[in-house]
Amino acid sequence: MSDTLADELSDDAIVLHADASDWRSAVRIAGDALVATGSTTDEYTAEMIRAVEELGPYIVIAPSIALAHSRPSPAVLKTGLSWVSLATPVEFGHSANDPVRLIVGLAAVDHDSHLATMSNLAGVLSGDLDRLLEATSAEQLREIIRENTQ
Amino acid sequence: MKIVAVCGMGIGTSVLLKMNAEKVLRTLGVDADVEAADIGVARGMARDAQIVLTSEEFADEIGEVPANVIIIDNFFDLEEITAKLKAALPE
Numbered sequence: 001m002s003d004t005l006a007d008e009l010s011d012d013a014i015v016l017h018a019d020a021s022d023w024r025s026a027v028r029i030a031g032d033a034l035v036a037t038g039s040t041t042d043e044y045t046a047e048m049i050r051a052v053e054e055l056g057p058y059i060v061i062a063p064s065i066a067l068a069h070s071r072p073s074p075a076v077l078k079t080g081l082s083w084v085s086l087a088t089p090v091e092f093g094h095s096a097n098d099p100v101r102l103i104v105g106l107a108a109v110d111h112d113s114h115l116a117t118m119s120n121l122a123g124v125l126s127g128d129l130d131r132l133l134e135a136t137s138a139e140q141l142r143e144i145i146r147e148n149t150q
Numbered sequence: 151m152k153i154v155a156v157c158g159m160g161i162g163t164s165v166l167l168k169m170n171a172e173k174v175l176r177t178l179g180v181d182a183d184v185e186a187a188d189i190g191v192a193r194g195m196a197r198d199a200q201i202v203l204t205s206e207e208f209a210d211e212i213g214e215v216p217a218n219v220i221i222i223d224n225f226f227d228l229e230e231i232t233a234k235l236k237a238a239l240p241e
Contacts, residue, residue: 055158055189056207061166061225069162071188095206096223108161111186118165126226 004149005120006142008081012036014138017087023057023100024049027068030084030105039080040107047075048105057092060100065125066092069106076107079114081121083141085133101133124148151182151240154195156204156212160188166225167203174232180239201238203231 013033020026031045047070052059060066082105089099104121108114124132127148135141155171157164164186171184187195189208196202196215204212206221218238224230 051158058158058163058205058207061163061205062227063224065226067162067166069159071159071161106162111161114161115165115169118162119169122166122169122226126228 004146005081005117005124006145006149008117009083009138009142009145010037011138013080013082014141015082015084016135016138016141018084019087020084020090023052023066023090023092026066026084026086026090026100026103027052027105030068030082030103033082033084034080034105034107037080037082039076039078039082041075041077044070044073044075044107047071047073052092057094057098060092060094060097062125063097064089064099064101064129065097066100066103067106068103069108072108072110076109078107079109079117080107081105081117085135102129120149151180151201152199153182153184153201153203154192154199154217155184155186156189156192156196156202156208157186158189158208160186160191163205163225164188167222170225170228170231171203171235174228174235178232178236178239180235200240201235203235 034040084103155164155167168186199217202217202219
């Protein structure tokens, strides 16, 4: 796999400055983007929302950042990522990391095939989040991600 | 030494925790085996682990285990992970 994170995020996978009224609608936008790229079915979006309802807002893994995902299931057609920045931050109810400004949607077919992507993602997201959030076009976002990928 | 990184599904957050914990352990020169687990199997895996890394939501659910359960707030903050791991590592 020579794909970098930037190449994996097609235009369909990126929604910038989205309007979300609450965390459910924010996760739904990330899920819809996964559906648009052919990675998942609508059922996976419902599974991502159910995961937070059942297990709590643990997907808010760092200040301002949520990693929306569920487990591998028939609703996952192929491994994929989506990227949703929000016009207005939403609360997930996390004690340390609210409010959330970026939702990364993740779908994986198994436990291992997406590890390189996760490693790239960790590198990019530990960088300058403000710059990533300021991107106004998918191409600009990919450019910033490329600059932050080693 | 065995360390278990625990999250809800075992594919996303625990994988990030595992990768960043391994990065920190390399820097510290500590030899440890880090595994990612979902909350369903975590209790069993934690039984013979020395350290469990997880988020606040799962710390209670893991329950009574001999392992030292550490809560990480920011999964990308290597300084936080370093400080908390250092405090938990045996001398």
